[in-house]
Amino acid sequence: MSIFVNRDTRLLVQGITGREGRFHTRQCIAYGTNVVAGVTPGKGGRKMDDVPVFNTVCTAVEKTGANASMIFVPPPFAADAIMEAADAGIEIIVAITEGIPVSDMMKVKNFMLNKKSRLIGPNCPGIITPGECKIGIMPGSIHRPGGPVGVISRSGTLTYEVVHQLSRHGLGQTTCLGIGGDPVVGTSFIECLDAFEKDTETGGIVIVGEIGGAEEEEASEFVRKNVTKPVVGFVAGLTAPRGRRMGHAGAIVSGGSGTAQGKVAAMRESGIHVCENLGTIGEFCAEVFSEI
């Protein structure tokens, strides 16, 4: 088992003919993901390697039965691409694009309230169920199939670091996903925690947070009330100065809220095992998850 994506996922790539889109589509195919279609307006009828390219998501879904989409469309056009995918009935939409205006994402988020699609991202590395399906830009090789750990994070390379250490300590993963570093994202930590709690193969969960917003606090509250599996938490940005955006658009301590210290405290109060030293998170997890 896994959450959101597996070997039955049929992937479509929006922006498949761009440099990034092409490179990462090839990486996903090499990993074993079933890429069934690509979409680039105006390039319908062509092929990217063996993948047929269509002008619209609607036609691509009709012809290929795609049920997931990976978006590499540049920021000015990315919100439109997400809405197009949602309108075409795509179940899982993974938006990799960084730099989408907040106002665009607020419209997208409200638009999607009435849609059955799940949006992951934007500004995220994507989602991977090791050994089955990789949708995103993460290096497949660092992952270890078979579970029992589920990983949720707000960032990219920080997640790779955590996953790499888990794999080295013999801890495989059920699914790993980045929810994105923007202030407004599609899927919340809570929705992922809920899915991992219900997933029978996931025995423990790692949640990797960072400064900004109140997502980690809300997630902690959810864990306290609804999660029976052991949870390890990490929060980046203990040394971040106030009032500065730390690379990610959403990573900012404004006034007294959104601090790493506050998030760590909320996690501890909810019974989450907090690891403070990223260099030792692998050993830390091995210890906490030893009972699984």
Add this chain to the structure above:
Amino acid sequence: MKIHEYQAKELFRKYKIPVPDGYVAFSVEAAKIIARQLGGFPVVIKAQVHAGGRGKGGGVKIAKSMDEVAKFSRAILGMTLITPQTGTEGRLVKKLLVERALPIEKELYLSILSDRATAKIVIMASVSGGIDIEELAAKAPEEIIKVYIDPLLGIQAYHIRQVAFGLNLPSAVIKQFTGMLKNLYRLFVDYDCLLLEINPLVITAEETVAAIDAKIEIDSNSLFRHKDIMEYRDIDEEDPLEVEASKFNLSYINLDGNVGNIVNGAGLAMATMDLIKIAGAEPANFMDVGGGATAEMVENGLRIILKDKRVKVVLINIFGGILRCDVFAKGIVQAAKKTGINVPVVVRMEGTNVEEGRRILAKSGLNLVTAEDLKDATQKVARLVKGEE
């Protein structure tokens, strides 16, 4: 992106939001000319820097005569203004806003912002104007009126009524306030603002409303569609090293510590700063060279970090994954030779061909210390900071 008060007021005028008459001045002479043109006293002299709390730091004065205009302008221009928001180093004042002082009957608070948790646009208002809204939110949240607006629907008449009646506005100003709030919302949406704040919004003795302060923060990610706002960027308000880093697409923030660091990815960069603290030192900066780091970016990053003389050690932490470490290591060696490193540089990298990459670094003969993993890197930084290696 933050803009100055006088720039925000330019946008207000464009959207017919009432503001006092006034202009920006870059010299004492210009301030006097503006005061003369305003044709009456008192006038307000306001320091223009990208930080709030200017009044508390002595950056806002009311002048009752031309002599006072000269005196206050001379005092404020060129001063290092320290406010609760600038930190101890303060900000050098290079511009003034000189404007007519209005007869104030009542001060209110009004702002519009994007709420990340609900993905709605929020209007916040309070009858307590001129105060710190975050303090008020902590002390008496019930005194803040909050009206949530679906960005797909836009502002409706009932939203405005909720704010206007919540503020107990006198009936004489309700019509003017309604028009103003509509225009304010339009400005917020048109320019992709993250925050638009008027603190205080005043009701004058003549029963009119006016924005005597104006603060606007625009979403940097939206600047591709706001070419006119790009002209509002004020390099004087930014750290010179940060300005240089932005030219090379490096996300960089200058801090006070002694260990420089170059990392790919914002989350990992923050976590690396935290590790420097665990190693018993303080991070000298935040630097994210992006998910797809290249040797050229690291070269520019290294050059910028080494300009900060407080830096005693540099930690490079690259988690490539798909990236080939041998190619990257060659790049680092080249960059180090070109830049001329005079402090130890600890390099931790991960990705394809990592063994070959480490060999290249070791053979280079440069002051490069390779680390096996993050734990090892942290320990090596700690030893170097203490001067044990």
